[in-house]
Amino acid sequence: MSQTTETAEPFALSPEILAKIDKIVPRYPSKRSATLPLLHLIQDEKGFISQQAAEWVAERLELEPIKVLEVVTFYPMFQQKPIGRRHVKVCRTLSCALNGGAQICQKFKDAFNVDLNETSKDGEVTVEYVECIASCGTAPVVQIDETLHENVTEERADQLIEEIRANAKQAS
Amino acid sequence: MSAGENRILFKNIDQPGYGRDIDSYMAAGGYETLKKAVGMKPEEICSEVMDSGIRGRGGAGFPAGMKWKFLDRKSGKPIYLVCNADESEPGTFKDRQIIYKDPHQLIEGMMISAYGTQTALAFIYIRGEMYEGARILEEAIEEARAKNFLGDNILGSGYSCDLIVHRGAGAYICGEETGLIESIEGKRPYPRIKPPYFPAVLGLYMCPTIVNNVETLCHVKHVIERGGKEYAKIGKPGNTGTRIWSVSGHVQKPGYYEIECGAMTYGELINDLCGGLRPGRKLKAIIPGGSSSKVLRADERFTGKLKDGTEFDWGVGDIPLDFDSPMAAGTMSGSGAVIVMDDSTDIVGALANINAFYAHESCGQCTPCREGSLWLKKVTARMIAGEAREEDADLLKSIADQIEGRTICAHGEATAWPVQSFILKFRDEFIEYARKQAAERKAKNAQPAAVA
Numbered sequence: 001m002s003q004t005t006e007t008a009e010p011f012a013l014s015p016e017i018l019a020k021i022d023k024i025v026p027r028y029p030s031k032r033s034a035t036l037p038l039l040h041l042i043q044d045e046k047g048f049i050s051q052q053a054a055e056w057v058a059e060r061l062e063l064e065p066i067k068v069l070e071v072v073t074f075y076p077m078f079q080q081k082p083i084g085r086r087h088v089k090v091c092r093t094l095s096c097a098l099n100g101g102a103q104i105c106q107k108f109k110d111a112f113n114v115d116l117n118e119t120s121k122d123g124e125v126t127v128e129y130v131e132c133i134a135s136c137g138t139a140p141v142v143q144i145d146e147t148l149h150e151n152v153t154e155e156r157a158d159q160l161i162e163e164i165r166a167n168a169k170q171a172s
Numbered sequence: 173m174s175a176g177e178n179r180i181l182f183k184n185i186d187q188p189g190y191g192r193d194i195d196s197y198m199a200a201g202g203y204e205t206l207k208k209a210v211g212m213k214p215e216e217i218c219s220e221v222m223d224s225g226i227r228g229r230g231g232a233g234f235p236a237g238m239k240w241k242f243l244d245r246k247s248g249k250p251i252y253l254v255c256n257a258d259e260s261e262p263g264t265f266k267d268r269q270i271i272y273k274d275p276h277q278l279i280e281g282m283m284i285s286a287y288g289t290q291t292a293l294a295f296i297y298i299r300g301e302m303y304e305g306a307r308i309l310e311e312a313i314e315e316a317r318a319k320n321f322l323g324d325n326i327l328g329s330g331y332s333c334d335l336i337v338h339r340g341a342g343a344y345i346c347g348e349e350t351g352l353i354e355s356i357e358g359k360r361p362y363p364r365i366k367p368p369y370f371p372a373v374l375g376l377y378m379c380p381t382i383v384n385n386v387e388t389l390c391h392v393k394h395v396i397e398r399g400g401k402e403y404a405k406i407g408k409p410g411n412t413g414t415r416i417w418s419v420s421g422h423v424q425k426p427g428y429y430e431i432e433c434g435a436m437t438y439g440e441l442i443n444d445l446c447g448g449l450r451p452g453r454k455l456k457a458i459i460p461g462g463s464s465s466k467v468l469r470a471d472e473r474f475t476g477k478l479k480d481g482t483e484f485d486w487g488v489g490d491i492p493l494d495f496d497s498p499m500a501a502g503t504m505s506g507s508g509a510v511i512v513m514d515d516s517t518d519i520v521g522a523l524a525n526i527n528a529f530y531a532h533e534s535c536g537q538c539t540p541c542r543e544g545s546l547w548l549k550k551v552t553a554r555m556i557a558g559e560a561r562e563e564d565a566d567l568l569k570s571i572a573d574q575i576e577g578r579t580i581c582a583h584g585e586a587t588a589w590p591v592q593s594f595i596l597k598f599r600d601e602f603i604e605y606a607r608k609q610a611a612e613r614k615a616k617n618a619q620p621a622a623v624a
Contacts, residue, residue, distance in 0.1 A: 036339065067358075071358065092528070094263070098517065098522070130342070131262075135265050136263050136418060137419065147304075
């Protein structure tokens with residue numbers, strides 16, 4: 001029985017990221033300490049940490065792959081699978097919940113027709129509930145990609161949803 | 173600044189025209205204290221910090237000078253200083269203000285502390301979600317380096333120290349100092365057992381290490397500026413300096429307020445500075461020091477004797493804002509995060525929310541915490557899903573009691589304390605909640621089945 005051999009694309013990083021990595025590693029007294037910074041850089045470029053990425057980090061830092069994998073699987077911010085181009089993170093914790101965080105989360109889920117931790121069919125948006133992001137005085141808060149949005153009322157949520165949609169149309 | 177506040181750390185924050193750049197900071201007298209510090213002997217810095225009586229602002233309230241004194245200097249190993257900027261105790265958002273609006277104050281406080289402890293290399297461990305905060309700190313560090321406030325031969329003193337910004341990746345347990353150390357080492361942030369792993373002896377890379385909170389390290393700058401004994405005049409004995417309180421929940425003006433220790437009460441903070449509760453609402457409960465601290469019911473009274481022998485008889489609103497008073501009331505000031513809940517709050521729902529947090533954040537190392545936190549979450553989740561039982565109050569308490577004191581780190585207590593205090597203080601409400609649901613279930617079952 002013949003079987004087509006799947007050749008995985010070789011894992012490669014941009015020269016900019018590689019240059020940053022070369023600068024970061026020697027700053028630490030131990031190479032292993034560069035695990036988190038390297039994973040952040042790779043996730044910024046690739047969107048998630050693949051098995052290959054973890055193995056690449058392990059090789060770069062002269063570690064057994066499990067030592068990187070156990071880090072990737074522990075920390076909530078590392079994605080092991082691709083997620084949407086836009087990442088909506090609604091705070092779930094108490095101060096936001098006391099100020100209507102659940103309704104705000106529901107609005108985002110409805111707008112993009114997804115459940116929690118799901119990505120919209122067009123691959124555009126992932127909605128996630130996250131734990132306290134240290135902005136309780138301006139609850140409820142939503143972090144979209146890297147930007148924190150404070151005092152997110154229902155009207156503000158509608159605006160943010162519209163912005164995400166407009167941005168998606170422009171991008172396509 | 174609101175009346176009643178005494179802004180020392182937050183003096184420049186939110187002032188018109190004040191930016192986070194080094195020029196703004198230096199125009200306001202910034203880095204003058206570092207210049208003074210490098211002219212002092214390192215041990216003089218340490219004794220000023222000891223004299224100031226300054227207690228850690230991250231949660232435990234341990235005297236910073238004492239922490240520094242425990243440093244094992246005989247080992248000959250390099251000393252590390254780590255700033256805990258992993259602000260993640262629910263309700264807390266004070267360190268964020270310093271990082272985003274006045275990063276140089278933190279850098280100055282750190283370099284003074286680094287010089288005092290003769291640190292070889294310093295780190296700021298910042299939560300991963302503060303993307304912008306990390307960039308701000310990196311930029312500020314380069315500005316400071318250009319002026320020789322850090323790096324090689326700082327201000328010609330012969331002392332050198334670099335500062336690395338290290339980003340976390342969303343795990344609450346990294347706020348625990350030994351978990352944080354493991355995280356910098358590139359591992360899962362499993363807290364270490366103490367003894368033997370006291371950071372001051374066996375810390376980062378098994379070397380003597382100091383881990384201090386952002387606010388604490390900023391205070392060091394003001395301690396050296398004024399002198400330890402002078403600084404200790406702010407506040408009260410054993411509770412010196414100012415503290416930044418983060419207030420959230422059901423108040424009119426949530427926010428951050430810097431208050432001299434003991435100068436105001438929880439009631440004054442909530443009613444005067446925060447504008448009180450929303451119209452028509454009454455206070456139901458206060459979480460006085462981050463979500464792991466024991467809840468206070470609005471109508472509780474606290475009587476007893478303070479450490480100095482003074483008798484007290486307080487309502488919730490009368491408790492002074494410091495370290496020792498909340499402790500005397502059976503709770504703690506923790507990270508200074510006050511979460512206010514009015515009479516619209518579903519108390520079972522609030523506990524379910526807290527339980528979900530601590531279950532999500534347990535590192536999984538110790539069985540009582542890993543399993544217990546999940547059970548607590550499951551029970552309260554079932555309750556709010558309509559399947560509450562009268563015996564749940566006892567069940568919750570029994571699980572919490574089996575976690576407390578049986579774990580490597582304080583995450584066990586952080587998980588148990590909310591449950592124990594919610595059940596102790598709102599027991600009737602938990603039971604009533606279950607009775608009401610039982611009656612509803614009964615009424616539903618009694619209805620004749622709809623004919624298809």
